[in-house]
Amino acid sequence: MAEEKILLVDDEPDILNTFKTLLTMEGFHVRTASGGKQAIDICTSEPIDLAIIDIRMPRMNGIELIKHLKRLNKDLEIIVLSGFATVDNAIEALHEGGAFDFLKKPLENLDEFFHTIKQALEKRRLRLQNRRLLEELKQHHDHLEELVNQRTAELSHANKELRSENTQRRRAEEALQWEASVNAALAELSKALISTESIDDISELVMKNATHLTESSSGLVGYIEPQTGDLIRIAMTHDMWDRCPIPNNTRSPKRFDGLRRRGENKKTPLLTNGLTEDLTSGDLREGQMLSRCCLSVPAMIGEKLLGHIALANSNREYTQRDLALIEKMANLYAIAIQRKLSQEEKAMLQDRLRRSQKFEAIGTLASGIAHDFNNVIYSILGNAELALDNIPKESIAYDDIDQIIVAGKRAADLVQQILTFSRQNTSVRQPLALQPIIQEAVKFLDRTLLQVIEVRLNIDAVCGLVLVDPTQIFQVVMNLCINALHAMREGGGVLELWLKDMTVDSKLAATHQDLAPGNYVRLTVKDTGHGMTKATMERIFDPFYTTKKIGEGTGMGLSMVLGIIKNHDGAITVKSEPGQGARFDVFFPKY
């Protein structure tokens, strides 16, 4: 308490002295001022805690001084001294000047005087303390706020990092997802390569996946035809079909020089996200189409260009990632094309082989027929010549018999022609009716055998056409009939042939592996001969299997028949039992 400094302001020196003495004795530091100006000076130069001011002073009165001092030090506590006459003024000082209390002069009670002073100081202390606490509180608050700000900043930073991490993760996830889609597409394609041989299916699959993954609205997938160098488009998006200015738009001739071609000719991929010159030039040349952006990849094996995958007009830009994907697809697609080309080559070679085998078989058959025919003709000619020996040239019969000789020689020539024809035969298939071929073949049957065998023809006059090689069908009929006759040559019998339209349903188709449901023309050859055992039936279509004696058959007949029928996409069935004859049904698909 001794630290506190009190300023006494009174124009009466006695009062100043008395109060100073009293207060000093109480332990206060006391300063005194005789008027307002001095009081202001003191307060300006040193810290004063409490001012005790006389309300009535000359020059500057107490109320005025209070206002001044308060302006200098708002924490200054003020007690007003007042005589009786100036109580109103003192009250005014309390209200307007912010004085703490007022004391009446002369002092009547010292205790009250000190009590008031102590209270004033106490109030000041409390106020200061309050302020300091508030200050501390504020500081604390500020600190907290700073902490919060700092923490917020840290969080914000962490958040930012997290966001960036999230972005990275999202990118990684996206990359993974892309990788997964790519792998799925390539796996699907690889599987298709194994499970299907259809280049059309594989092209469509390449197309579907390539346009989907690259978000392309236009796409074209095809192979290069080795003979012409033309691009054969197998799969194409509809917009390309519609907008393509080429009349035959499955074939893109080699001379067309669009973007696709340029990439293809250099055997390198092409990736562009700019407008193509096709678009900027305004009008399209033949074989070109508009594209906003383009990704074009040749399908190659080594240096050999086999096909092409071209994509255009993606919803986004094409990337290196797209390029890598399409290159992988192109590699697989190249394998599919290579296989297709190999198979075509193989089929061609097989066809050649088949033809040469057919030649042999036809030759065998023809020579067999020729052998029998030559015997027949020889006996006709020989007998006619013998007859002629005993007939005078003037006789009417002479000329008749001479005509037999002429006809016999013609027949001998014809046999030679058949032999020649069979050697030069080339397979030409055409839509034909089978009736004339069958009737013609029956005419060629061994007439000596027909003395004991009856032939019945049940040929529907109206039958569907069949896409056939007539020479081959002739051979089929001949073979089946010759076998039938052979089976009946000991005891005679009936050879019956039927020809009729027939619809094969799934139930019937299930009974034979070569038979599919559909419309057929069916030829049936049935005999009443010795029939076959089951074991024989299982072997009759084997090459060189024969039950005939040496010189009678080569064993090629039925295997050749089967080959021909298969080549005609047909089927043959056989039913027989020993002693019960045999029945062959041949199904030719209707044209």
Added chain:
Amino acid sequence: MKRILIIDDDEQVRVMLRKTVERAGYEALEAPDGQRGMEINNSTPADLIITDIFMPEKEGLETIMALKETLPDTKIIAISGGGGYLTNSIRYLEMAKQLGAAQTFPKPVDRKKLLETIQELLT
């Protein structure tokens, strides 16, 4: 009278040939296959044999071989109607000549040439 044996599995050809040689002044014997022909020739040797090539039982080439083994001087004319190339008659007839046939003809055989050949061989 010179005797000619005719071996052919085709009865009509056989009969026709018999009539042809008979009317030309020869005695004729017939056999439907090589086996029967051998038997007949053993019991009644012929001056000349006309044989077909493709026959059941004993076919022509075998027959020629067998005849030439037992009777090397037998005169043989081989005839064949085969005309194809797997069963190539030309080649078979050539083979027949190699085996000892004096002459060969494809069927149908020109009568004049046949009779001329027979006459040549039997004089």
